[in-house]
Amino acid sequence: MHRDLFGTIIQIGDILVSEEVVTEYFACDYEACKGVCCIEGESGAPLKEEELDGLERDYPSFKELMTDAGRAAVDREGFFSIDRDGDLVTPLAKDSAACAYCHFPGDGNCLCAIECKGLRKPISCSLYPIRVTKLTGGGQALNLHRWHICKEAYRLGREKKIRVYKFLKKPLIAAYGEEFYEMLCAAAKHVNGDE
Numbered sequence: 001m002h003r004d005l006f007g008t009i010i011q012i013g014d015i016l017v018s019e020e021v022v023t024e025y026f027a028c029d030y031e032a033c034k035g036v037c038c039i040e041g042e043s044g045a046p047l048k049e050e051e052l053d054g055l056e057r058d059y060p061s062f063k064e065l066m067t068d069a070g071r072a073a074v075d076r077e078g079f080f081s082i083d084r085d086g087d088l089v090t091p092l093a094k095d096s097a098a099c100a101y102c103h104f105p106g107d108g109n110c111l112c113a114i115e116c117k118g119l120r121k122p123i124s125c126s127l128y129p130i131r132v133t134k135l136t137g138g139g140q141a142l143n144l145h146r147w148h149i150c151k152e153a154y155r156l157g158r159e160k161k162i163r164v165y166k167f168l169k170k171p172l173i174a175a176y177g178e179e180f181y182e183m184l185c186a187a188a189k190h191v192n193g194d195e
Contacts, residue, residue: 010187012180014139021144022188025157026129026164032152035110037128039098040149043083044090046124046132052088055079058119065103065113069093073100090122126171129153129164163188 008019038045047055056079063071073091077100081091091100101121103113115121124132131145144164157167165172165184173181 008191010184010191012183012187014135014137015176015180016135016139016141017184017187018141018143019191020164021130021142022163022165022184022191024144024154024164025160025162026150026153026167027157027160027162028150028167029152029156030109032156033149034108035102036149037147038102038110038112038125039096041097043087044081044092044099045122047080047088047090047122048124049088051122052080054120055114058114058117062101062113062117062119065116066101067093067098067104069096069098070100070102070113120174123171123175127168127175130168130172163192 010017010019010022059074059079063074066074070093073093076094077091079091080088083089092098093100093102098110099112101113103111103116105111112121112125120126129145129147129150130142133141133143135141157163165188169181172184
């Protein structure tokens with residue numbers, strides 16, 4: 001671990017983890033937000049290159065849950081887009097910030113059509129509020145993203161005393177493995193003291 005002007009940086013292999021990932025509290029409050037993170041923003045959800053084949057392969061199984069505008073976006077752009085930063089992202093419905101893969105069941109909620117079919121949604125969606133940045137040399141940085149629409153999730157996390165890394169245990173293990181997660185837990189214990 002390194003301490004600098006930005007706080008403690010936890011290094012596990014070639015992955016740098018912001019201190020906030022282990023110190024901040026967070027627990028999605030779907031009752032409060034109703035999935036608005038899928039319909040607001042400047043671009044689609046970040047995608048990994050290795051996720052693209054699965055999106056194309058599984059598309060027939062979840063496309064009927066998507067909106068007409070979502071299917072039109074896939075017809076127009078394909079299974080991914082490239083945002084203004086040159087990153088792979090999910091396509092957006094035309095004239096909208098809604099992810100093409102949104103499903104609206106009619107109760108005011110927004111769900112992921114992919115996940116509704118029991119498939120794995122993009123890892124960036126599962127890892128939120130962590131955002132992953134590729135570093136020069138092949139490493140990655142895991143930073144906490146703060147978005148006003150998640151204020152209730154931060155409140156609920158504090159209320160229930162659930163830290164970000166604990167809330168995201170399954171997706172962190174899916175993305176980086178058990179050993180990484182165990183090392184992150186050890187680092188968190190060191191940073192936070194006994195929990």
